[in-house]
Amino acid sequence: MARIKTLLAEPLVLASIAILILLAGGELLSPGFARGDQVTRLLTVSAILGIVAAGQSLVVIGGREGIDLSVGVLISLGAFTAGNVMDGVNGAILPAVLAAGGVTFAIGIVNGLGVTLLRIPPLVMTLGMMGVVQGGLVVLSRGAPSGNAAPMLMGFVNQPLLLGFPGILFVWALIAFVMWFLLRRTSFGYAVYAMGSNERAAALTGMPTSLLRTILYGLSGLFAGLTGVCVIGYTGNSFISVGDQYVLPSIIAVVIGGVSLAGGSGNYFGVVLGAIALTLLQSVLTTLQLEFWGRQIIFGAVLLGLMLLYGRQKQLRI
Amino acid sequence: MPPALKAQGITKRFDAVVALSDGALTVERGEIHALLGANGCGKSTLCKIIAGTVLRDGGSVEVDGAPLEPKRPADAEAAGIALFYQELSLVPQLTVAENIFLGHEPRTRAGFIDRRTLEDDAGRLLGPFKVVAGSGLDLHMPVAHLAPDQRQIVEILKVLARRPRLIIFDEATAALDRRQVEFFFRMLRELKAQSIAMIFISHRLDEVFEICDRITVMRNGATVATYPAAETDVNRVVHAMVGAMTEHLHPPQVERPANEQPRLVVDRARGRRLRDVSLTLRPGEILGLGGLQGQGQSALLRGLFGADSLDSGRVNLDGASLRLRKPADAVHHGIAYVSGDRGRDAALHGRSIFENIAAASFIRERRFLVWPSRLAERFRQAAAALNTKYVGLEAPIGSLSGGNQQKIFIARWLATRPAVLLLDDPTKGIDLAAKADFFDLVQHLAAEGTSILFYSSEDAELLGLCNRILVFNGGTIAAELSGSTMTALHLTRAAYGDAA
CATH class of the missing domain: 3.40.50.300 (P-loop containing nucleotide triphosphate hydrolases)
Structure with missing residues (x-):
């Protein structure tokens, strides 16, 4: 019994079980829920969440109360930038991706500088940045939807590319590999964990902690920008609040995935499972015809419930 | 009454x-x-x-x-x-x-x-x-x-x-x-x-x-x-x-030629808690920093490591002038720093022993790609040099006792093969057996040519291990003890200042 309890507290196990239960529950509620093409669809939506959560997880692992609340508006900004650069032209997809990623990376770096140089708490810094970017977007777009996805991008996100899976899933797999490589096979990754675990000790081994942390926020911005490109590929066009709905889920996915909000632990595979589990939950709730507010309540409750569960674990370990 | x-x-x-x-x-x-x-x-x-x-x-x-x-x-x-x-x-x-x-x-x-x-x-x-x-x-x-x-x-x-x-x-x-x-x-x-x-x-x-x-x-x-x-x-x-003089508790060290080039020269270092500290450290020398606690010993060591900035003064390593603005500058020059306050200054809580050892090597070697299996053998050797008891490199650092944790944090620096080792009251709160292993290691390192600056809050450790002792008082060096003056009496006298 005690062993089952510790096993259940293991984030990866918990996320996997949640995925199976939600799949089975969805199938019971609405036959066809777990069919192949539906699952592919769910994975596509999971990928969009999973990419933004990659950046979020980096910032959280880096510690010192790391969190990025600006990912929502950076997704919107990425979608807006990409949509306007390509404006429906296939040949402009690459410049669009570079522009979206470049702009959001730069803003992420500004977040990082605020957190490291000015010592603004991440919550406040990224919240402030959220306001600034939101206002900027309204001015730039004059409040109207603008920009169009190129047909090839939409196909890449929505249509089967290989083995019945759309291209975005291969991109997600590539990102997962890059995240693993970065965190487990480069000194950058080891330094991120060290810094998240004990910043003072990390600095006393010579690690450039401020630089590292600034880069983490830059990467979070970059991942949010790429997510924005995927979002406009998914929906075809963008409106200025398209990214808002991803802020809370990006944090919940990170927590479900076993990344401690205190920093210094967790990995991206857990976050991948977390993104899938959360997307499934969202889907089941939609099948139940729950309104938006109902889903928000359940999401928030899931986050708080997980904090309670893992928070206790953490205390026991120390 | x-x-x-x-x-x-x-x-x-x-x-x-x-x-x-x-x-x-x-x-x-x-x-x-x-x-x-x-x-x-x-x-x-x-x-x-x-x-x-x-x-x-x-x-x-x-x-x-x-x-x-x-x-x-x-x-x-x-x-x-x-x-x-x-x-x-x-x-x-x-x-x-x-x-x-x-x-x-x-x-x-x-x-x-x-x-x-x-x-x-x-x-x-x-x-x-x-x-x-x-x-x-x-x-x-x-x-x-x-x-x-x-x-x-x-x-x-x-x-x-x-x-x-x-x-x-x-x-x-x-x-x-x-x-x-x-x-x-x-x-x-x-x-x-x-x-x-x-x-x-x-x-x-x-x-x-x-x-x-x-x-x-x-x-x-x-x-x-x-x-x-x-x-x-x-x-x-x-x-x-x-009390009755307790002389050297540990075996005396091998003498080295006196005409050797100095390894580290500090010239009139000033800082927030330092006033004009000058010293010369030779290869293979164990130089003690004595005196009462908080008289500038830690400030000097942290300054030499680039962790606290020195306001003025010059630091020369093997004849070349050093700029120490951050710890990485010191690490790249082969200077290592071991703090006695492990939990705050050294422990990567919740991470593996491997990661706890590896941290400094990455910086020292400017290594970007990490293949754990290729580094593991070197780290095992570093840990073995101190008789560290642990299950495996993948075990979390928290699974070790305080003394063994401190051995891991020393192994962290051994793996970088430092030329200068700065020890900031390193035996604070560790058991006697771990201390003995640590003293053996320090003597062994010195015999191999590593230069060591050793601050200890325990006078017996200084007297037993060091070639010379600089006694600090009020942020400056009040006395230098060597040879026949290396006694508890002289150390205490100098620590308590001019009155003695």
């Missing part, structure tokens, strides 16, 4: 370490009583036992003839024992009167703070000090607006508000300049006139002889002597502190 305090036969163990074997102290009413001893002699522990912050294992304490069995600090406080803090406990935003009664304000019947009584009582307490304080001290003024001298008065009044019979002053004058010390002593004499008993701990022996009536000396956890201050002198007191 029974004495204000009578402590007899006090014993205390911390795990395997005996901190006190026979602590004794008797303080009369209206007496200022000095408590002296070398680092680690047990005087702090004895004071903590009297103040109730540490529970004693054996012995008896009587206050005004009544037995005292404190279970917590509040019990000792209720018996009239107070600790004096230097510039730590005042709340700048509150007024003088509010600070004085902070935490035990007089209440009205309804339970609100009785401001009138509070201010009346504060005024009454201030009365005897009016002459000393001058006119500027207003009870309604926020403490933030006070001069440092006036804050001292408030600190004292705060202690007096609890109506103590005995006040413990632990290094209360350490941060004061001469004029402030005189001012402080005037207040102590006023307290003496009020029949309050005082225990006075200071590393400035001249002050002790100036203000104290009697002197009790402790050594190795036991009280060895009590003298009336007027009937003894500095020499006798220092001899009592040191």
Whole structure:
């Protein structure tokens, strides 16, 4: 019994079980829920969440109360930038991706500088940045939807590319590999964990902690920008609040995935499972015809419930 | 009339370490009583036992003839024992009167703070000090607006508000300049006139002889002597502190040629806690930094590591000038730093032993790609050099005992093959077996040519391990000991400053 309890507290196990239960529950509620093409669809939506959560997880692992609340508006900004650069032209997809990623990376770096140089708490810094970017977007777009996805991008996100899976899933797999490589096979990754675990000790081994942390926020911005490109590929066009709905889920996915909000632990595979589990939950709730507010309540409750569960674990370990 | 305090036969163990074997102290009413001893002699522990912050294992304490069995600090406080803090406990935003009664304000019947009584009582307490304080001290003024001298008065009044019979002053004058010390002593004499008993701990022996009536000396956890201050002198007191000379506890080191090029030269380093420190460290030399705690030893080591900035001064390594702006600068030049405060300065909590060792190597080797399996063997060797006991490199650091954790943090630097090793009280809180392994390693490293700067708060470690010892006092080097002067007597004398 005690062993089952510790096993259940293991984030990866918990996320996997949640995925199976939600799949089975969805199938019971609405036959066809777990069919192949539906699952592919769910994975596509999971990928969009999973990419933004990659950046979020980096910032959280880096510690010192790391969190990025600006990912929502950076997704919107990425979608807006990409949509306007390509404006429906296939040949402009690459410049669009570079522009979206470049702009959001730069803003992420500004977040990082605020957190490291000015010592603004991440919550406040990224919240402030959220306001600034939101206002900027309204001015730039004059409040109207603008920009169009190129047909090839939409196909890449929505249509089967290989083995019945759309291209975005291969991109997600590539990102997962890059995240693993970065965190487990480069000194950058080891330094991120060290810094998240004990910043003072990390600095006393010579690690450039401020630089590292600034880069983490830059990467979070970059991942949010790429997510924005995927979002406009998914929906075809963008409106200025398209990214808002991803802020809370990006944090919940990170927590479900076993990344401690205190920093210094967790990995991206857990976050991948977390993104899938959360997307499934969202889907089941939609099948139940729950309104938006109902889903928000359940999401928030899931986050708080997980904090309670893992928070206790953490205390026991120390 | 029974004495204000009578402590007899006090014993205390911390795990395997005996901190006190026979602590004794008797303080009369209206007496200022000095408590002296070398680092680690047990005087702090004895004071903590009297103040109730540490529970004693054996012995008896009587206050005004009544037995005292404190279970917590509040019990000792209720018996009239107070600790004096230097510039730590005042709340700048509150007024003088509010600070004085902070935490035990007089209440009205309804339970609100009785401001009138509070201010009346504060005024009454201030009365005897009016002459000393001058006119500027207003009870309604926020403490933030006070001069440092006036804050001292408030600190004292705060202690007096609890109506103590005995006040413990632990290094209360350490941060004061001469004029402030005189001012402080005037207040102590006023307290003496009020029949309050005082225990006075200071590393400035001249002050002790100036203000104290009697002197009790402790050594190795036991009280060895009590003298009336007027009937003894500095020499006798220092001899009592040191006792029979305990010479080298560890085998002496191999001598190296004296004409060798120096490895590290520090020229007039200044910093926040450093005043013109110059030293030369040769290859394979173990150079000790001695003296009382907090006299600039750690500040120097952290400065040489780039962790705290040096304001001025030059640092040369193998003849080349170094710029040390951040730890990475030091690490790239083969300088390693081991702190005694493992939990804060070294431990990557929750991470594996592998990661805890690897951290410094990445920086030293400017390594970007990491193949754990290729590094593992080297890390195992580094850990083995210290006889570290662990299950596997993948085990979390928290699975090890304190001593073994410290070995891992030393292995972290061994893996970088440092040319200079800075040891900042590295054996703090680790067991004797781990210490022995550590001393063996330090000697072995020195024999291989590593230069070592070694600060320890335990004099015996310095005397046993070092080729030379630089004794620090007030941020500067007060004396250099080598050869025949490497004795506990000389070390203690130099640590206690000019008076000895």
